[in-house]
Amino acid sequence: MSTDAEAISPARQAISQARGVVVKIGSSALTSLVGGLDHGRLDVLADAIEARMRAGSDVVVVSSGAVGAGLAPLGLTSRPRDLATKQAAASVGQLALANAWGMSFARYGRTVGQVLLSADDFARREHHRNAQRTLDRLRSLGAIAIVNENDTVATEELRFGDNDRLAALVAHLVGADALVLLSDVDGLYDGDPRKGNANFISEVRRRADLDGVIAGAGGTLGTGGMASKLSAARLAADAGVPVLLAAATDAATALADGSVGTAFAARPNRLSARKFWLRHAADSRGTLQLDAGAVRAVAQRRSSLLAAGVTGSRGRFYAGDVVSLVGPDGAIVARGIVEYDSSELAGMLGRSTRELPADLRRPVVHADDLVKV
Incomplete structure (x- = not known):
């Protein structure tokens, strides 16, 4: 693992010089169970963001805290478990959260716009x-966009899961040059630092640097945790966006020069918007089962998927829908846009192109509409 701290690595340099930055702020950095929103801490974060903007960067804020901000006003003493109460708390908290950000940035004469997104908005x-x-x-x-998940209407089936993933998706959506994840942790460790014997990881340059890392779930107020932050960081880095994971208390330094926390290097070639959408955001409407030869063609040679290599399909889908492609072992190897309805495809499975009628000889999924997972 890469545990040696470096003053200026390529990833940190890219983050410090980024023109477009998405900053995600966790619930624990803004709220408490007893007092709800902490306006003092929010002002400190707004100060750090304002400083980065005055240095020439465009900043989009992804702010958690709506449910946490709604607990105290509703007399709730713990984060609700049932969906209806969560949505009720979010409906109260969203107003308080947006108003608090608005007042904080008004000190600098800046206007705030609230943008509530659902998973469907990306799918x-x-x-x-x-x-x-x-x-x-x-x-x-x-104006400064304050983005949050639309918790008041999201269902358990149609959620981002946490705002870390939302922030990674937003970073790609707006073409950001860096993503900064701020929460109550100061970076990535290979285990739980509260239990001791955990090593701090300063840089993640490649997937192998994460071998042996054990990441936990979220805390009292938030839905995320190190596992969600690690997943989001990998998602963004895979899309070509370098990531900094740092403590909210270090926000000023994190946004000034990126010298704190854990930096994740981005892949050299950024995915196109279409490929990123296919891999990470689009809903899969069905599954195509591939034989070993088709897996090699799709995953290694990046060839189009032909009917001869498809051994089965699941789900009801239509031409133009996104489907998942799985190998003989059931593991997803790619996603792509299917050329046929499921009913039409049923009679084509396993048949070579020359065995099919002329109007059914195009690929099941064209190489241009495929992305390896």
């Missing part, structure tokens, strides 16, 4: 483009 291409246009326009007008 559907048209919604995806609308969200992108909204965020781009807010920034062009000089």
Whole structure:
């Protein structure tokens, strides 16, 4: 593992010089069970963000804390477990959270715009483009976008799971040059630092640097945890966005020069918006089972998927839907846009191109519409 701290690594340099930055702030950095929103801590974070903006960066804020902000006003003493109470707390907390950010940035004469997103806004291409246009326009007008999941309408089945993943998706959506994840942890460790014998990891340059890392779940107020932060960091880095994981108490330093926390290097070539959407955001409407030869063609040679290599399908889907491609062992190897309805494909499975009618000889999934998982 890479545990040696470096003053200026390529990843940290990229983060410190990034023109577009997405900053995600965890619930624990903004709220408490007893007092709800902590306006003092929020002001300190706004000060750090303002300093980065005055240095020339565009910043989008992904702010957790809506449910936590709604607990105290509703007389709740613990984070609710049932969906209806969570949504009730979010409906109260969203107002308080947006108002608090608005008042804090008003000290600098800045306008705040609230953007509530659901998983469906990323899964559907048209919604995806609308969200992108909204965020781009807010920034062009000089407003600061405060993004959060639309908890008041999200169901358990249609959730991001946590705002760390949402932040990674937003970073790609707006074409950000860096993602900064701020919470109550000061970086990545190979185990739980509260139990001792855990080593701090300063840099993650490749997947192998994460071998042996044990990441835990979320705390009292948040839904995330180190596991979600690690997953989001890998998602963003895979999309070509370097990531800094740091403590909210170190926000000023993190946003000034990126010299604290754990830095995740980005992959050299950034995924296109279409490929990123296919791999990480689009809903899969069905599954195609592939034989070993088709797996090699799709995953190694990046070839189109032909009917001869498909051994089975599951789910009801239509031409133009996104489907998952799985190998003989059931593991997902790729995702892609299918060319046929499931009913039409049923009679084509395992048949070579020359055995099919002329109008059914195009690929099941074209190479241009495939992305390896």
